[in-house]
Each structure stands twice: as structure tokens, then as C-alpha cells.
Amino acid sequence: MSATGPSGGEGADRQAGRLQALFEGHRLTPTQRRIAHSMVRRASDVPFLSSVELAELAGVSQPSVTRFAVALGFDGYPALRRHLREVAPAEPVADTGSRNEYQQAVAAEIENLRHLAEVLADPGPLREAGGLLAGSRPLPVLGLRAAAAQAHGFAYFAAKVHPDVRLLGEGGTMLRDRVDAAVRAGATALLCFALPRHPREVVDALTHAKEAGLTVVTVADSAFAPVAKVSDLLLPAAVGTGLAFDTACAPMLLGRVLLEAMCDDLPDAQARLEEFDAGAVARGLFVD
Numbered sequence: 001m002s003a004t005g006p007s008g009g010e011g012a013d014r015q016a017g018r019l020q021a022l023f024e025g026h027r028l029t030p031t032q033r034r035i036a037h038s039m040v041r042r043a044s045d046v047p048f049l050s051s052v053e054l055a056e057l058a059g060v061s062q063p064s065v066t067r068f069a070v071a072l073g074f075d076g077y078p079a080l081r082r083h084l085r086e087v088a089p090a091e092p093v094a095d096t097g098s099r100n101e102y103q104q105a106v107a108a109e110i111e112n113l114r115h116l117a118e119v120l121a122d123p124g125p126l127r128e129a130g131g132l133l134a135g136s137r138p139l140p141v142l143g144l145r146a147a148a149a150q151a152h153g154f155a156y157f158a159a160k161v162h163p164d165v166r167l168l169g170e171g172g173t174m175l176r177d178r179v180d181a182a183v184r185a186g187a188t189a190l191l192c193f194a195l196p197r198h199p200r201e202v203v204d205a206l207t208h209a210k211e212a213g214l215t216v217v218t219v220a221d222s223a224f225a226p227v228a229k230v231s232d233l234l235l236p237a238a239v240g241t242g243l244a245f246d247t248a249c250a251p252m253l254l255g256r257v258l259l260e261a262m263c264d265d266l267p268d269a270q271a272r273l274e275e276f277d278a279g280a281v282a283r284g285l286f287v288d
Contacts, residue, residue, distance in 0.1 A: 015043035016115065018087065020223065022072065032068045033224035034058050040222070041238055047084040051077040105242035112238045112250040119236070120257065129217045129233050130261025136189040138164035140182040140214075143193035144171050144202050150193040150219070150248065154255045158262065160276050161269040171201045179209050189215040193255065194227040195239060195248055206230040219254055221246075 038058035039046045055062045069080040143151020155167040218231035221239045237254040240247035263269040
């Protein structure tokens, strides 16, 4: 996704919102969710893409794009594209041919952060999530494979203010046992970071967590991620796909914002931070 000026960014956000609304209420296959996610990420360009171009963008076959359009209730992809042009006419984003691939990757992340800022204009879901996490004793935090770093970072800082944070950073046969142990200890909610490619065991773990009575809060790359169906509250933040490996600046920042919202519901958060700082000074933990 290319960076645009203020008006271009706002237009892309509006178009992305229209696309999200168009997809809601439809049972999409994993391949169709991938197409939908790609369309949201390139919202300004989509009305001008051919079915072949959209297929290449999403990494699927051209017939998959046709089936996707039919699943949304259109006769085919041309009818879907015509609908998008009629309800939300837009101009293609500015050409980025003068930028190298590294600059384009950074620009795409800037656009992801801009979109996240627009989403957070409604802080209601974030505050609800913060309250759920603050009230869970203990608080299990799950993140596997690509999402392990996000979960580890959140758990590291959350432990400074929350009395009992349990990082679930490894999969395998013990994962379900650790979820059960958290439930027995009194946990009421679980926070999950889920990024592509989505491990099957994360979906299985969240399914088990819900069956065990936990409220699942998930930070994911898209509202159409496979974990959406097993999450009670999903907070989306797009990943960058311009490099060989995805970049996750927006999910990381959303995790920190969620941590702030959790602190707002922990009355002793500030006291715990001051206690930690005093202990760190006394022990000479840091050199700065």
C-alpha cells in the first residue's frame, strides 16, 4: 500500500470501511478471507484492478476471485468492481515508482499506522478489552510463531502492573494444560496475538479456552483472520507484506495501546510501577 497525503489517507480509510461493511455477514472460506484482506489493504486501488491483478495481489487463482464475488452476491467480479466504482469512486493512489522496495515497505507501515489511528477514533472496543484483561487473575497471554514476539513484549510490560501474567509462548501438547491451569487459578480472560501464517494450534487453543469459559481478546492482522470465529473481541491491526517476511508495527503498537487501556482499569498500576522503579535503582539494573 502506498503512502498518500492526508486526503488520500482519509479516502483510503473510508473505502476500507465500506469494504469491511460489504464483507460482513458472509461466511467466507480461508481463501476468500485472504482476498478480502488484500482488498481492504489496497482499498483505493481495488475498483481499478482486474480479476487477474487482484488474484496476483492476494496470491490466489483467478477463478477464486470470481467465486469470491459470487459469494458476496454478485454475478461475477466485473459486477463487484462496478459496484465498488459506483458507491465509492476513487482515484488510484500516487505512483511510487521512484521509491525503492525498502522505502515502499516503510511507507506501507506508515499507512497501516494511519489506519489504526482512524480505527481507534472509537476507543470503546479497546477500553472494553482493557477492562477484561485487568479483571483476569491470572492473565494468560498467548502468541505462537510469528506472534510470539508480540505476546512476549506485552507480557513483559504487563507484569510490571498486573499481579499475575502468564505467557503462553510455546505450543505443543502442554498448551491446553496451561490454559486449564490458568482457568483453575481463576482466570476469566485470555489475550491472544495472532499473526500470519496462523498456526492451527492457536485456533485450537482459543476454541478450548472459550469452551473452558474464558473470554478471548485477540489482536490479529485482520477482522477476517481465522481466529476471528473463536474470539469474543477482536482488535485488528494490519501487517506489512512488502518484504520477504511480514512486518508488524501496527499490531505491536496496538498491543501497547491495549496495555495502556488495561492500566487505566488497574487502580494500583502506578504504585506498582513506582515500586519497580525504586527496586531497579536499588539493584542497579539499568545503566541509564
